Amino acid sequence: MKIAIASGKGGTGKSSVAINLSYLLLEDGINVNLLDCDVEEPNCHLFLNNNITFEKETAAEVIIPKINSDLCIACRKCAEFCKFKAQTVFKISNKIEHLFFSELCHSCGGCFLVCPQKAISKSCREIGKIKEKHVDLLSYPLLKLIYGELNIMEAKSPPLIQKVKEFAGKISEEDKGNREDKNNGDGKTVTIIDAPPGTSCPALAAIDGCDLILLVTEPTVFGVNDLELAADMVDSLNIPYKIIINKSDDNDNLVEKFIKKKNVEILAKIPNEKNYAKAYSRGEIMVQTYPEIKKYYQPIMDYIKKQV
Amino acid sequence: MKLAISSTGINLDSLLDPRFGRAKYFIIIEDEQDESKFTSIDNVQNLNATEGAGIQTATLVIDQSVDAVITGNCGPKAFKLLKKANIKVFLSKGDISISSIIKEFKNNQLEEITEANVEGHW
Numbered sequence: 001m002k003i004a005i006a007s008g009k010g011g012t013g014k015s016s017v018a019i020n021l022s023y024l025l026l027e028d029g030i031n032v033n034l035l036d037c038d039v040e041e042p043n044c045h046l047f048l049n050n051n052i053t054f055e056k057e058t059a060a061e062v063i064i065p066k067i068n069s070d071l072c073i074a075c076r077k078c079a080e081f082c083k084f085k086a087q088t089v090f091k092i093s094n095k096i097e098h099l100f101f102s103e104l105c106h107s108c109g110g111c112f113l114v115c116p117q118k119a120i121s122k123s124c125r126e127i128g129k130i131k132e133k134h135v136d137l138l139s140y141p142l143l144k145l146i147y148g149e150l151n152i153m154e155a156k157s158p159p160l161i162q163k164v165k166e167f168a169g170k171i172s173e174e175d176k177g178n179r180e181d182k183n184n185g186d187g188k189t190v191t192i193i194d195a196p197p198g199t200s201c202p203a204l205a206a207i208d209g210c211d212l213i214l215l216v217t218e219p220t221v222f223g224v225n226d227l228e229l230a231a232d233m234v235d236s237l238n239i240p241y242k243i244i245i246n247k248s249d250d251n252d253n254l255v256e257k258f259i260k261k262k263n264v265e266i267l268a269k270i271p272n273e274k275n276y277a278k279a280y281s282r283g284e285i286m287v288q289t290y291p292e293i294k295k296y297y298q299p300i301m302d303y304i305k306k307q308v
Numbered sequence: 309m310k311l312a313i314s315s316t317g318i319n320l321d322s323l324l325d326p327r328f329g330r331a332k333y334f335i336i337i338e339d340e341q342d343e344s345k346f347t348s349i350d351n352v353q354n355l356n357a358t359e360g361a362g363i364q365t366a367t368l369v370i371d372q373s374v375d376a377v378i379t380g381n382c383g384p385k386a387f388k389l390l391k392k393a394n395i396k397v398f399l400s401k402g403d404i405s406i407s408s409i410i411k412e413f414k415n416n417q418l419e420e421i422t423e424a425n426v427e428g429h430w
Contacts, residue, residue: 079367085360090370092393099392101385104360 001308002191004207006234007216008226010197013246013270014038014216016280018194019047020287024297026138030308031175031189035168036147037206038196039128039160046283048145054134060148060163061124062107067098071119078111078120087111103155127151128160130167137285141187144171157196158205165193165209188308199226199233207234212307213241214267214300219251224258231262242267244300267303270296311337311413312369313406314379318348320407324400326380329362330355335406336372343410362386362428370395378409384424397421 005018015036022032036044065078065087074096078087086104090097102125112120128150135143148164150157172189195206207213213234217227227243234241241264245255248269259266270276270293279289287293314331315322320343325331334349349372354364362382366389369377376396390397398418400409412418 083359085357085363088363088367088389090367090389090393092370097392099389101363 001212001304002193002210003212003214003304004193004195004210005214005216006195006203006207006230007197008199008228008230008233009218009223012197012216012218012223013244014197015043015047015194016286017214017216017244017246017270018192019044019285020293020297021300022143022192023137023285023287024294024301025190025192025304026141026143028301028305029141029187031141031144031187033144033146033168033172033189033191035164035191035193036145037161037164037193037202039148039150039157039164040196040202042147042149044194045131045133045145045147047285048133048135048137048143049283051136052133053136054132056132058130058132058167059126060128060130060160061126062105062159063109063122064102064105064107064125065100065111065120066123067100068119068121069096069098071117072096072098073117073119075116077114077116081110081114083108106156107159127154127156128163130160130164132167132171144168146171157202161196161202161205165206190304190308199229203230203233204237207239208237210239212304213239214244215241216244216246217255218247219245219249219254221254224254227255228258231264242300242303245269247272268296268299309340309375310373311340311410312372312374312377313337313409314377315348315406320346320410321405324378324380324402324404324406324409326401328377328379328382328386329365330357331365331379334369334372336374337410340410340414343407360385363389366390366393378413378418381426382421382424383426384428387421387424399425 005014007014022034025032036042074089074091076089079089084104086101088099128148131147133145137143146168148160150160196202215230217223243266249272276286279286313335314325314328315333315335316325318333331351336347338345354361362385366386370393378398378400382397398420
């Protein structure tokens with residue numbers, strides 16, 4: 001099962017929920033693959049720095065075109081096809097020149113196909129890193145943290161988010177095979193995706209293909225405004241979603257008013273408590289420091305366990 | 309020198325269009341000494357482009373085999389292309405007619421830029 005933790009507004013508690021939920025699932029004997037898809041500023045690893053048993057870094061690359069100038073006849077079919085104008089071809093005193101703007105290329109592969117001379121071959125460009133860490137939090141089962149780090153100056157994060165998800169998908173498949181081999185097929189796995197905030201392409205790339213979305217909000221005017229936008233985004237993908245109110249307090253009615261309009265369920269409320277925030281600021285897993293928090297997560301746990 | 313000047317209209321009385329990529333028209337002058345020989349190019353296609361207006365407009369200007377461009381602002385991608393094609397870029401400012409710009413150019417009053425004068429925008 002794939003569960004994305006998303007929100008319209010930043011700072012509502014996505015990473016907090018993702019980490020604490022991962023911990024509680026592990027405690028209940030479920031394997032967890034935690035994907036930090038906020039590749040512009042990943043932070044889940046800050047809470048999982050101890051007991052790392054395995055670490056691997058892989059370069060994330062996208063495909064870009066490479067033109068063989070000897071074959072090019074300057075027909076400009078590639079430049080005309082490119083929606084983002086990444087490819088330019090022109091003649092200066094009868095010499096054919098190319099200028100490629102790699103930051104505009106969306107790796108669609110169209111230029112390879114339209115070139116009548118087959119002058120364009122595939123080349124690669126690194127856009128970031130994918131990091132895999134195995135964290136031995138509770139001996140067995142294992143937490144696998146997979147996250148992306150976008151290179152500085154890169155303008156687009158969705159390609160890296162998609163690569164992180166593909167990478168994690170391969171790991172899940174391998175694990176499935178391994179468990180069958182060892183005749184240990186009862187180990188269930190849940191994938192938790194910590195999505196970037198907002199409702200634009202990065203958030204969509206992170207939540208696409210998930211089975212459930214948990215929208216984390218806070219009971220503020222700003223929080224509810226962005227919750228509405230996030231709910232519209234999720235509706236457009238037809239993925240079921242539930243609401244979690246983090247920093248819950250006397251203003252929860254702000255969220256409840258919205259819920260009535262949308263006919264969607266508030267799955268959990270996590271109280272606004274200074275000590276919890278302090279534990280989070282120290283990089284601690286809150287439910288480990290304050291076990292009483294578990295009861296607030298119980299409805300989420302019950303709901304997930306019914307599905308896996 | 310063959311010039312391309314970004315313009316809001318199609319004749320020499322028209323005012324300069326301060327934008328390069330999204331200029332309405334370009335006035336092409338075969339030789340700055342004889343401004344009567346000019347043509348205009350409609351750039352509406354790039355004016356309305358969703359993305360890559362600077363790149364496409366630069367390609368259009370390069371195809372005209374001009375020696376220099378006069379405009380109000382030039383972004384990094386367009387400048388990179390113009391530089392690769394050995395086309396000089398001069399800046400002019402304000403509400404000024406194309407014929408006045410040509411005079412200023414002849415009097416060496418225009419500033420030639422060696423890098424983009426504005427940031428790229430997405």
